[in-house]
Amino acid sequence: MLELCHLHYRYPGAEQDALSDINFKIQQGQCIGLLGANGAGKTTLLSLIAQLITPSAGQLRWQQQPSLGLVPQTLAFYAKLSSQENLHLFADLYLLKGQQRQQQLSLAIEAAQLESLLHKKAGQLSGGQQRRLNFALGILAPAQLFLFDEVTVGVDSVSRQHLLNAIKQLKQSGKSIIYTSHYLPEIEQIAERVILLNAGKVQLDIALAEQPSAHNLVIEWVSGIPIELVKLCQQQQLDFQQQHNSLIIHALTQPQWATLLTHISHTTPAPTRMNYSKPSLEQLYLQVSGGQL
Numbered sequence: 001m002l003e004l005c006h007l008h009y010r011y012p013g014a015e016q017d018a019l020s021d022i023n024f025k026i027q028q029g030q031c032i033g034l035l036g037a038n039g040a041g042k043t044t045l046l047s048l049i050a051q052l053i054t055p056s057a058g059q060l061r062w063q064q065q066p067s068l069g070l071v072p073q074t075l076a077f078y079a080k081l082s083s084q085e086n087l088h089l090f091a092d093l094y095l096l097k098g099q100q101r102q103q104q105l106s107l108a109i110e111a112a113q114l115e116s117l118l119h120k121k122a123g124q125l126s127g128g129q130q131r132r133l134n135f136a137l138g139i140l141a142p143a144q145l146f147l148f149d150e151v152t153v154g155v156d157s158v159s160r161q162h163l164l165n166a167i168k169q170l171k172q173s174g175k176s177i178i179y180t181s182h183y184l185p186e187i188e189q190i191a192e193r194v195i196l197l198n199a200g201k202v203q204l205d206i207a208l209a210e211q212p213s214a215h216n217l218v219i220e221w222v223s224g225i226p227i228e229l230v231k232l233c234q235q236q237q238l239d240f241q242q243q244h245n246s247l248i249i250h251a252l253t254q255p256q257w258a259t260l261l262t263h264i265s266h267t268t269p270a271p272t273r274m275n276y277s278k279p280s281l282e283q284l285y286l287q288v289s290g291g292q293l
């Protein structure tokens with residue numbers, strides 16, 4: 001639906017590009033999780049796609065007429081109007097009429113759980129409630145591509161799940177989504193593809209199903225890692241890290257796991273915890289990005 005070709009962006013007066021040479025395609029119905037540390041360029045990329053800023057170089061190639069819904073990081077509503085008045089104002093801006101207007105309004109109100117807050121002035125809502133109103137106003141748009149910029153920050157866990165469910169529904173109805181968040185379990189829930197930005201460049205672009213199939217082993221002791229095990233990891237040329245009283249061994253195959261287990265069972269003191277599992281998106285991210293979330 002949209003192809004980003006050699007996109008660059010430099011803020012006026014800045015000494016370097018905030019984004020450089022960004023290339024990827026967004027397919028219809030796809031949900032992309034956009035990750036990166038503070039300042040990596042996520043909001044700048046969403047602003048380019050939303051056509052709020054124009055690229056310094058490169059192109060955005062739309063297959064059809066751009067049709068966008070944006071839920072920005074900064075709150076975008078009228079504080080002096082009630083939630084309901086804001087919703088109707090945005091519905092007017094999106095030219096929503098008749099049955100479609102009613103349906104979109106009901107969906108947005110339900111997703112953001114605004115039923116009991118409709119008559120309150122937007123400026124008098126709590127921080128989390130304001131985020132929910134902001135979300136509702138964004139998903140009102142009759143769009144094909146929705147951009148969500150850290151929309152669950154400060155939202156309580158029950159409401160957060162409602163927002164995520166609404167995004168899943170958008171995806172099921174064939175909409176495309178780009179979702180930025182620092183909460184990786186959220187991205188694991190909704191996205192099938194992850195793009196990691198680092199200092200304005202795409203560092204990783206993977207389908208989540210393609211995460212490495214090898215497992216990570218985490219072993220914890222009450223006091224100190226037995227030195228024999230560290231030596232064994234070195235001898236076997238394993239990819240491992242020592243953290244306080246834990247040993248984390250990455251991308252461990254079944255035979256390596258069996259060898260280690262034999263050694264561990266003969267080593268004292270015995271570990272207090274062992275976890276052998278597929279790396280979560282968070283572990284994978286920390287490995288690739290070098291530790292900054």
Ligand SMILES: Nc1ncnc2c1ncn2[C@@H]1O[C@H](COP(=O)(O)OP(=O)(O)OP(=O)(O)O)[C@@H](O)[C@H]1O
Nearest residue numbers: 011012014018036037038039040041042043044045
């Ligand atoms: N209005 C601006 N003028 C100049 N530089 C800017 C402006 N906005 C952002 N930048 C710079 O562009 C780079 C990318 O910023 P951006 O806001 O896109 O990062 P981000 O990944 O969204 O970060 P965060 O996770 O903190 O929201 C940063 O180096 C930032 O300092």
